[in-house]
Amino acid sequence: MKRKILVTGGAGFIGSHVVDALVARGDEAHVLDDLSKGQLANLALPVPLYVLDMAGAPLARLFEAGFDAVVHCAAQTNVMRSLADPALDRRINIDGLRNVLGAAALAGVRRFVFISSGGAIYGETRGAADERTPPRPENPYGRHKLEGERIVAEAPIAGASLRLSNVYGPRQRSDAEGGVASIFAERMAAGLPLRIFGDGEQQRDFVHVADVVSAILLALDDGGMRGVWNVGTGAATSVNELAALMIEGFGEHAIIERLPARGEIRRSCIDVTKLRATGRWAPEHRLADGVRELARIAVRAYAT
Numbered sequence: 001m002k003r004k005i006l007v008t009g010g011a012g013f014i015g016s017h018v019v020d021a022l023v024a025r026g027d028e029a030h031v032l033d034d035l036s037k038g039q040l041a042n043l044a045l046p047v048p049l050y051v052l053d054m055a056g057a058p059l060a061r062l063f064e065a066g067f068d069a070v071v072h073c074a075a076q077t078n079v080m081r082s083l084a085d086p087a088l089d090r091r092i093n094i095d096g097l098r099n100v101l102g103a104a105a106l107a108g109v110r111r112f113v114f115i116s117s118g119g120a121i122y123g124e125t126r127g128a129a130d131e132r133t134p135p136r137p138e139n140p141y142g143r144h145k146l147e148g149e150r151i152v153a154e155a156p157i158a159g160a161s162l163r164l165s166n167v168y169g170p171r172q173r174s175d176a177e178g179g180v181a182s183i184f185a186e187r188m189a190a191g192l193p194l195r196i197f198g199d200g201e202q203q204r205d206f207v208h209v210a211d212v213v214s215a216i217l218l219a220l221d222d223g224g225m226r227g228v229w230n231v232g233t234g235a236a237t238s239v240n241e242l243a244a245l246m247i248e249g250f251g252e253h254a255i256i257e258r259l260p261a262r263g264e265i266r267r268s269c270i271d272v273t274k275l276r277a278t279g280r281w282a283p284e285h286r287l288a289d290g291v292r293e294l295a296r297i298a299v300r301a302y303a304t
């Protein structure tokens with residue numbers, strides 16, 4: 001049955017891929033985005049777009065459209081910005097969430113999928129963190145994501161929170177935090193050196209945006225999925241390894257520029273056993289293939 005879904009942050013990186021997937025399977029996707037980071041160009045398909053600040057605007061009228069479900073991707077996503085201005089992070093990531101969730105509950109929306117962050121909530125991980133690992137958010141962004149999960153759990157709508165690892169893929173902005181794959185691809189295409197901070201042995205769990213989207217669709221469709229769910233690969237890749245894959249993906253040489261360490265997390269990796277155990281999801285995209293795809297896109301974009 002065709003469903004009407006509101007995607008907040010739908011003009012952003014992950015949200016726009018959710019929109020594409022919903023439309024591709026015949027659902028009706030609507031987008032709420034203030035375009036502070038999102039871009040019209042990300043909306044490849046003509047979908048209803050409400051350009052609003054979700055933290056400030058009254059949303060009751062918008063919800064008269066009669067949505068079946070909400071995928072809440074909109075957020076202030078920059079950790080450094082959350083440290084510099086925690087009140088702003090709270091306004092967008094907590095007040096904004098409450099505003100959307102409150103309007104959704106009043107309008108009788110039946111399902112709410114909240115996009116949370118594994119990296120920000122678990123902090124430094126030994127091995128891979130599963131959903132029972134005690135949260136250790138180290139900054140306002142992470143603390144607000146954790147608070148957001150609790151707000152969703154207590155709301156009168158069936159909700160699930162997805163803790164994503166480091167997402168990469170087409171449309172990720174190279175000025176986005178954690179967008180190291182996009183940054184490398186852009187710099188390679190421009191013939192610039194790849195910059196690596198510290199020894200390059202810091203590890204991340206890189207998950208392709210298409211695998212994230214399939215987890216979001218699963219959470220959207222399965223009202224029984226409540227609470228928190230990790231979405232990643234369970235495998236950690238160092239920045240040095242990523243750079244090597246990128247160089248291989250371009251089939252060219254590159255200069256590596258070593259810069260002083262930035263005091264970042266050494267290892268961030270999440271365990272996805274719980275989501276895999278549903279039998280309906282597994283990460284399918286290999287990092288080497290995803291990197292080659294980014295290389296092709298970056299070369300095309302640089303040529304135009």
Ligand SMILES: NC(=O)c1ccc[n+]([C@@H]2O[C@H](COP(=O)([O-])OP(=O)(O)OC[C@H]3O[C@@H](n4cnc5c(N)ncnc54)[C@H](O)[C@@H]3O)[C@@H](O)[C@H]2O)c1
Pocket residue numbers: 008009010011012013014015032033034035036037038039052053054055072073074075076077092096115116117118119163164165166167168176178
């Ligand atoms: N990219 C990752 O690696 C990653 C990892 C973990 C979690 N997440 C989470 O996934 C979600 C999507 O992130 P993304 O990487 O696509 O970032 P993004 O910046 O591309 O998308 C966020 C979108 O929210 C919009 N937005 C921001 N403030 C708004 C407001 N007040 N009102 C309406 N719209 C607003 C922006 O314009 C943007 O389009 C976020 O909740 C983020 O915290 C992302």
